[in-house]
Amino acid sequence: MLDHIKQTDPETFDNILREVLRQEFGLEMIPSENYVSPAVLEAAGTVLTNKYAEGYPHKRYYGGCEYIDKVEELAIERAKKLFNAKFANVQPYSGSPANMAALFALTDWGRQGKKIMGMALDQGGHLTHGHKVNFSGILFDVSSYKVDPKTHYLDYDAIEELAKKEKPHVIIAGATAYPREIDFKRFREIADSVGAYLLSDISHIAGLIVAGVHQDAVQYSDVTTTTTHKTLRGPRGAIILTNNEELAQKINKIVFPGMQGGPHEHLIAAKSVAFAEALKPEFKEYGKQIVRNAKALATSLIENDGTLITGGTDNHLILMDVTKNGTIGAEAEKALGEAGITVNKNTIPYDTRSPFSPSGIRLGTPALTTRGMKEKEMEQIGVWIMEIIKNPKNDDLKKKIEAEIVELCKKFPLYPELTELAQKYLKPSSSFSIFYTLSIKKSFKLWKKN
Template sequence: MKFHDLICENNIDNILFCSEIYKQELNINLIASENYSSKEVLLQQSSCLTNKYSEGYYKSRYYGGCKYVDEVEFLAIERVKRLFNIKYANVQLHSGSQANFAALYSLCSVGDIILCMKLDHGGHLSHGSKINCSGKFYHSIYYGIDNKTGYIDYNEVLNMALRYKPKVIIAGCSSYSRIIDWNMFRFISDLINAYLIADISHVAGLIIVGLYPSPVNIADIITTTTHKTLRGPRGGIILTNNYELKKKIDQAVFPGIQGGALVNIIAAKSLAFKEAMSCDFVLYQKQVLENSKYFAECMINNEFIVISGGTDTHLFLLNLNNKKISGKYFEYIFEKINIIVNKNCIPNDFCSSNVSSGVRIGTSAITSRGFKKKEIFYLSNLMSKLINITDSMNDKKMLYKIKSDVVNLCKNFPIYD
């Protein structure tokens, strides 16, 4: 198997770097928020653009020598505007969380009320969680999902909005697997004259190719990461069609919450945007969705509980209560056989977030390395087999055999040739 053209010399930096390369190549990654950037995108991140400071914006910098930096950022903005069919974009955000905070910072004053999804129902820390700065600067109230259907309870959204009159409503999720009705959120926002922020971090790639509804021309502000289904570098962006909001957003990002932009990451984002315009990207997203739907179906057939009974995206959430194990244990045992997942709270979870009663499964990364239904079927059966064996952790011979099978499967689907 070919990895990177890197000689791992006997020093700690190269040893750790090479260890991570081997880990990624020889592990099956089912974490929904992770993916594999192309080698070209990785190259941009490690380019000489790393050396340049560029506080400010296009043609208006606080540092000299930004002639080519300006062109890099301009190209990234033009590409993402074309990609999402939108008028304005800020590509300087270091992460999705910072994109969300900058969006709130541009719309709200400290203490304003914001309405967002409960964390254990599928929301995100940066959507107003009490343990996050978004929940400390602003007064958060929450909506959730219907306990019977697993779908967003829009009646609850409406009732909370009418009762508390929030300044901002946030629609978006971290572990909710169904289509979000952007138009319903717009309708509710208009009833109380609230701003609507749509966080599409998990579904941006699906939106680009038309496999998931777009909030463009519906939400006032759209935020997203660039590394999940979009398959770019780790980072964030903010989009809007409103020029007045665009000016507020730019001020919120710099000098509001960030200093100098990471020009090398902006260059990598720009290249990822270009890759997302290709026919191959469309085929990739279709396979991601097909794999996810089939994976959820297989897990249900193996007597796992899938929240909402399925998925419309690249991810789904398992409720492990019927298996009488925690998400923490599930994560631990599968890492022993080179399958990486992340524990995740389920709606109304009785366990703490460090333990949890669920696991979130995603198909973006495994689809990037070429997995299809055959491999999905194998994985789902393997998971079921391992969980249903009572004393599986003490059967070292069995664990070694399964781990060897997983490693061999990974070798047949290298990430980087």
């Protein structure tokens, strides 16, 4: 395992092993991250990476695609089945290019409609939903919708009013930091009331939709995009779905040759493996547990004086205003990271602080749920998070919690073979006699190569 990297590139080998240990012995709570299965990992590392296959199955610009065609066809069929869609394009390299392709398909490269409407970034939307530094805000005229200033829930009546005033060509539904269920049916009605296309970006919640714990988007949308690496638990990448044949043809042309060259077939194979996993009944249980865990974590945070945007969560994600506990997002992110809890600083709706130094943090449960943690662990993690947020400078506290986290993680192993390998080649220095009983992060610095 990784033998060849070890021989060819010891530095990269070393960095990979350190990341293995970081993932194995830390709490990954960034809501857009997850741990893929060994099967997905294997598929992503196959010889399929060698193959050029510009075009689509059976219409390629390269020879030797007979097996690649089968790989991509299988991925398409599984994506369609998973989301109950008539058409799927599995080639987008990632979520941002998928959104770009979808917007271009719905507007004929911006020639048939310049105005789009999406959720503002500082309210929970994504850069590609119309932010001014992104292609979506540069090439299109944008009118962004916000959440309700008091409840921080989406206010569909206000969105409808804005749509009637602005008459956008495309309305984008979907978010990157919204802790509540999105009503795609209502978005459809709003889009219909102004003759707009509805583009739904379900990147964050795709796995929850598959599990039936979030309202479906595909049946209400003209086009749906999703990354494959978040709650869907696949490799980095994205897909585009639609039930409209004309739009499907436009999307295919825009993805290739419009925007991309050769598809990354090793990742398409890995997407396909992830889709096969998501089609199994166990995945439904996984999705349900993500939400149960997020709710248990929310309860624990609130019981320990946390201030949650909207007062809780319906999905996999929690947005917290840490200024109420005397700190700021960046400081909380750093302090939690020092104890082995990875979260990200985030603006909260109507933040009075800057995006570089926002008031909040964003955290979620997809990755911890993958490793088998349940409500009991969430309750404890909520206590730790709040202790650190209230005492971000207390190094002894962080050290104590970090050691407890290592113990917890040992009960929920992630990649045992890789971890064993890392333990073999990254030995603690002689100053550490008992592996993992001391701070993992501190010992990183002291590890030396075999």
